[in-house]
Amino acid sequence: MQGTLRSPGPITLVAVILGPATDPVRVAQLANFIGPVSGGMKIVVDRLGAAYHRAGIERLLIIPGAEDAREETAAGTVVQIRAPRVRGDYRLIVQPWRVIEVLEEFAPTSLEISDKSTLLPIARWARRAGVPTVLFSHERMGAMLALRTGRPSSVAAPISLLNRILLRQFDTVVVTSEYAAAEFERVPGPRTAGLVRVPLGVDLKTFAPRERAPYAGPLRLVHAGRLSREKSPHLAVATAVELHRRGVPVRLDVLGGGPHRDELEALAGDAPVVFHGHISDRAEVAERLATADISLSVCPCETFGLAVLEALACGTPVVTADTGGARELIDGTCGSWAAPDPSSLADAVERLASRSVGATRTSARARAEQFTWKRTERTMVDLHREITEPAVVPA
Template identity: 35%
Template sequence: MRILHIANFYGDKSGGIRTTIHNLGHSYIQRGHEFTFIVPGSGFYCEETPTGRMIHLPSILIPFSGGYRIIRRNKDVKNLITTLKPDAIEISDRFTLSQIGTWARKRGIPAVVLSHETLSGLVKTHLRFSLTRFVNWHNRRLASRFKYVIATTQFAAKEFKEIGTPNLVTIPLGVDLVNFHPRNRDESLRTELLKGADILLVHCGRLSPEKKPERSMQALELLLQQGINAHLVYVGIGPLQKKLMQASKDLPVTFLGYVAGRQKLAAILSSADISLAPGPIETFCLAAMESLASGTPVVASKTSAVGEFLLLGSEHPVGAVFDNTALGYAEAIKDVMRLRSRNSDLARQCNQQAENFPWSATVSQMLRLHDDSQKVKKAQHRLRAA
């Protein structure tokens, strides 16, 4: 099968979408399929990669986004689709690329869209009020353009369920269980990052407004005031980086920037005491899942999807959630500190929970969708031939 994935907001230092595409591509190729992905670039060029053929198209740099780009012309995408003749199309952009779904359907090519974000959450974050009628209209239109809308969690699926979307499918993303594991814990690296502190907090993610990275620093200040000797490490870059660095001048905070090597990132996550995920509208949060795979419990916003993975309310939770306030955040961090102190098996339990989300399961479910599409497509061809 020839599978084509088209994405915006992809770059050398982008996070979740890049990781998702690479893992899907690698797994598709291992199972004997052909995989190509189209992403924004500085010009038009093609390269072969271990995760498939990557085609860059001329794009527009989005101001104040920290380097994100979107493909300049959908016409270029359509021309490539005509040339590549894919059997199935995957779209990772519910906004500027949504028209591709309708265009592809008219040409007999089944297309699915992955909803990596919640529109209702984005509206509330950036506009401070809800636009329910607009959100519902957009989501209905999006669903009508694709064979399936794929949500990665129940949280991501909620706004589509509320309008009765008939072609909604929930497929969780996966986690790299080979590279992320408790065995990567490095005591010398931990000592280096602690800089004399007792508790190592790691915030891994893009430093952008919708992810509320400043909340981790606000919680740290409260912990310090309560006599807890903690050090906060930020892993990632984004438009808020400079502002955060200025605000951290008198605080025990380290900014590591973008960490390219998976092994280095895995060592950082597994050497931390707690991983922080304050984004209030995260629809999956791969960094949180990678932290669990590394044996590190997670503190996350109670309004995001991350709580779905933390076994909250069970006998052995692997993290905690907070109410989107600095005080609530600090208290949740202390709850997990107490959890660590009384549960010597916590790292193994975190890793076991992550093992429920292998990429192999994600890929199997995606291929079942595509195979179903192919059966429908072939049946239609036979009817025409008859």
């Protein structure tokens, strides 16, 4: 890593806590599980980091990587800490003291942590140092682990305990949907964290409707997302298989890579399902979404659903599960929903396909336009400025 890390002296620490309102705001973003092909979390972290920099906030991003590195970017400093690979392309920082060294050098006025478990020691350090903390909640842990294990009752108690700890350890918890907020709202006992709902946005320029030539082929379905259990790609493929079994002419294009591709190809069998792998070019993803007739985003425990918004922004209606944050993004004019099983979702696809194409596509774009990154970014900038304002001490 370039440069020598040093700890600030006591005067620097006092300035961070008690400095005047004119002191610069310095936000440190921390995220584990960000890899080369990361999806929603990486988009959020990058969008917010760029927004902080544009707003005149000094920004530091700390992420895991194959080796130590430090880079000055157009959106602030990015520090990569050497970390072991844990799953696929994902790495995990396992030496929190190294993160603390970087933070002590940067002297942040607030921390934004996109991790509910592995970076908790950093939150405890911040509490001792008097640095306000923001937990950006990207997943509903109980639902996600239940989906992975198939045993919801076995994870309920430990997840409830974890959420209780989080609400006592952080100053602010940011959630993106009512569904994401629910797991925190019912946690009993005292808490120090305030709960703030901040819906995400969508890039309305990149993800936009395209001209569509007359088409008389099979119903074009698309699924965009990482091929890992928590994103429910198996349910999307099984829905296409069910439609094919019914004799409905369909084709499902699966956009994304991940550890379960072999399983999904076996599940698809002879059904018309095409796997395209990870597509890094966002414009190409938008093109494929825009040319589809219906997008399948069927994960029942999605806390928000950026893929849903991206499809809607392209004018493509969406079928989703009847639970989860993705359900909150669509209404009866731009999509359909059903219980998270292949038969029910296939019914939802057929219902949606029977509607007026022009009306549903117009409604899809209009719905997406209600979710702008500008609003999300402004809310988070204001939040960091608010929590770093010095407390007023009565005379």
